[in-house]
Amino acid sequence: MINKNSPVPIYHQLLEYIKSKITSGEYPADELIPSEREFSEKFQISRMTVRQALNNLVQEGFVYRQKGKGTFVSRQKVEKRISRLNSYTEEMIERGLKPSSKLIEFEIIKTDSSLANILKITENDPIYKIKRVRLADLKPMSIESIYVSCELAPNLNQTVLEKSFYEYVNSNIPDPIQYADQSIQARLASEEEAKLLEIPPNSPVLSIDRTTYLRSGKVLEHELTVYRADRYKLVHSLFRND
Amino acid sequence: MINKNSPVPIYHQLLEYIKSKITSGEYPADELIPSEREFSEKFQISRMTVRQALNNLVQEGFVYRQKGKGTFVSRQKVEKRISRLNSYTEEMIERGLKPSSKLIEFEIIKTDSSLANILKITENDPIYKIKRVRLADLKPMSIESIYVSCELAPNLNQTVLEKSFYEYVNSNIPDPIQYADQSIQARLASEEEAKLLEIPPNSPVLSIDRTTYLRSGKVLEHELTVYRADRYKLVHSLFRND
DNA sequence: AAGTGGTCTAGACCACGTG
DNA sequence: ACGTGGTCTAGACCACTTC
Numbered sequence: 001m002i003n004k005n006s007p008v009p010i011y012h013q014l015l016e017y018i019k020s021k022i023t024s025g026e027y028p029a030d031e032l033i034p035s036e037r038e039f040s041e042k043f044q045i046s047r048m049t050v051r052q053a054l055n056n057l058v059q060e061g062f063v064y065r066q067k068g069k070g071t072f073v074s075r076q077k078v079e080k081r082i083s084r085l086n087s088y089t090e091e092m093i094e095r096g097l098k099p100s101s102k103l104i105e106f107e108i109i110k111t112d113s114s115l116a117n118i119l120k121i122t123e124n125d126p127i128y129k130i131k132r133v134r135l136a137d138l139k140p141m142s143i144e145s146i147y148v149s150c151e152l153a154p155n156l157n158q159t160v161l162e163k164s165f166y167e168y169v170n171s172n173i174p175d176p177i178q179y180a181d182q183s184i185q186a187r188l189a190s191e192e193e194a195k196l197l198e199i200p201p202n203s204p205v206l207s208i209d210r211t212t213y214l215r216s217g218k219v220l221e222h223e224l225t226v227y228r229a230d231r232y233k234l235v236h237s238l239f240r241n242d
Numbered sequence: 243m244i245n246k247n248s249p250v251p252i253y254h255q256l257l258e259y260i261k262s263k264i265t266s267g268e269y270p271a272d273e274l275i276p277s278e279r280e281f282s283e284k285f286q287i288s289r290m291t292v293r294q295a296l297n298n299l300v301q302e303g304f305v306y307r308q309k310g311k312g313t314f315v316s317r318q319k320v321e322k323r324i325s326r327l328n329s330y331t332e333e334m335i336e337r338g339l340k341p342s343s344k345l346i347e348f349e350i351i352k353t354d355s356s357l358a359n360i361l362k363i364t365e366n367d368p369i370y371k372i373k374r375v376r377l378a379d380l381k382p383m384s385i386e387s388i389y390v391s392c393e394l395a396p397n398l399n400q401t402v403l404e405k406s407f408y409e410y411v412n413s414n415i416p417d418p419i420q421y422a423d424q425s426i427q428a429r430l431a432s433e434e435e436a437k438l439l440e441i442p443p444n445s446p447v448l449s450i451d452r453t454t455y456l457r458s459g460k461v462l463e464h465e466l467t468v469y470r471a472d473r474y475k476l477v478h479s480l481f482r483n484d
Numbered sequence: 485a486a487g488t489g490g491t492c493t494a495g496a497c498c499a500c501g502t503g
Numbered sequence: 504a505c506g507t508g509g510t511c512t513a514g515a516c517c518a519c520t521t522c
Binding site: 048084085133175177179181182185187202204209215217218233240 | 444
Binding site for chain 2: 487488489491
């Protein structure tokens with residue numbers, strides 16, 4: 001069960017072990033799981049190591065703890081991933097569509113004051129502007145304009161953009177993507193947009209502005225996307241934490 | 243600075259100490275803070291205790307760590323950005339607008355199969371159908387149709403609906419509201435909608451379908467809302483939990 | 485080689501909840 | 504009185520980064 005010579009940390013092995021017991025139903029919801037000392041004894045590991053596994057599980061929402069009573073399994077009915085921040089590529093694959101894109105613009109421009117403010121960089125700093133028509137099963141789905149600081153994303157080029165931008169970030173920037181703020185509006189497509197999206201003029205579109213942040217708090221990118229209303233529906237979940 | 247005899251845990255005292263140094267600017271953004279061993283030495287506490295303070299600060303978004311390099315101050319504290327599930331009333335107050343509403347329909351109908359499926363009740367069970375024009379600062383903002391099982395929400399009447407529906411639920415149903423699934427689309431207003439919303443025909447609208455769930459897993463309500471695109475912008479946050 | 489964070493140990497005392 | 508999670512110690516070795 002636990003291999004002390006594995007390169008995988010012990011606390012992580014234990015964490016996965018407990019997770020599997022929960023998802024398999026062996027540890028049912030609202031029930032006590034073994035105490036820290038029991039795990040410590042059973043696997044011959046330090047109690048502090050057990051605590052590290054359990055604390056991570058608390059953070060992930062799998063269990064909750066009560067002083068003097070023990071550690072309980074959470075009622076995990078809600079999939080957390082519903083509102084997960086995904087790239088276009090990931091999202092389309094999830095929807096069973098084949099993502100691709102057509103590059104419209106790829107250039108380095110100087111930041112204007114508004115973008116500099118959003119990206120939290122200095123005005124006139126160079127940034128990439130990348131404009132693409134996003135396709136799903138080879139038909140236009142959206143028009144996407146991305147603004148990224150050149151400093152943050154060196155070596156960005158057209159080849160990289162064939163694949164997922166988020167994937168590029170994961171492999172090339174040590175600072176991981178943490179979250180994004182989005183604002184969503186309905187409006188009518190402009191003439192140019194209608195042409196690129198291959199829809200009649202004055203068709204409704206869903207306009208989504210997204211700013212993506214890294215764990216350090218740095219702004220990764222600002223993104224303006226216009227979706228065809230007849231092909232795209234945004235789905236998400238909201239929680240009420242009283 | 244650190245009082246070992248205080249009932250406040252040492253790691254918490256250290257956490258607050260570092261927080262204050264960050265907010266005061268003494269530890270500037272993107273800069274290294276003292277190492278774990280330095281804190282340990284300086285305050286004569288164990289390194290594990292220092293780590294507990296720092297790990298909490300990482301969780302709260304005040305600092306981030308890099309193996310082999312050190313602990314850095316984040317550019318901005320990540321607030322609890324989980325977009326909360328709010329009622330129309332709560333949302334408008336948050337936006338600084340005065341919410342009100344005009345009742346269009348209030349009746350008890352039999353569930354059709356589609357609604358029965360969504361509400362997880364039996365077909366032909368009685369449900370409330372409530373249709374209202376929602377106003378903000380006395381001007382139309384949206385048209386909202388709510389479907390609620392009569393069994394779940396007894397004593398629902400027009401007076402109750404003057405106030406927040408969620409407030410009514412909080413006071414009258416022991417099972418608390420937990421989360422909602424939403425789907426969001428752009429489309430053009432129908433003639434009737436345009437009239438009620440006081441906008442020109444064929445104006446774009448944001449169409450939001452929401453299903454609200456209670457902690458027990460029961461469905462509280464299904465809601466179809468059509469927002470004026472010129473007055474309403476939906477804002478939310480997404481997390482990437484790798 | 486020196487410093488950093490990541491992991492781990494084998495103990496300890498505490499406050500809390502339940503019998 | 505006993506078991507629980509919460510806090511804390513004083514060490515240790517590792518992989519990583521920088522010099």
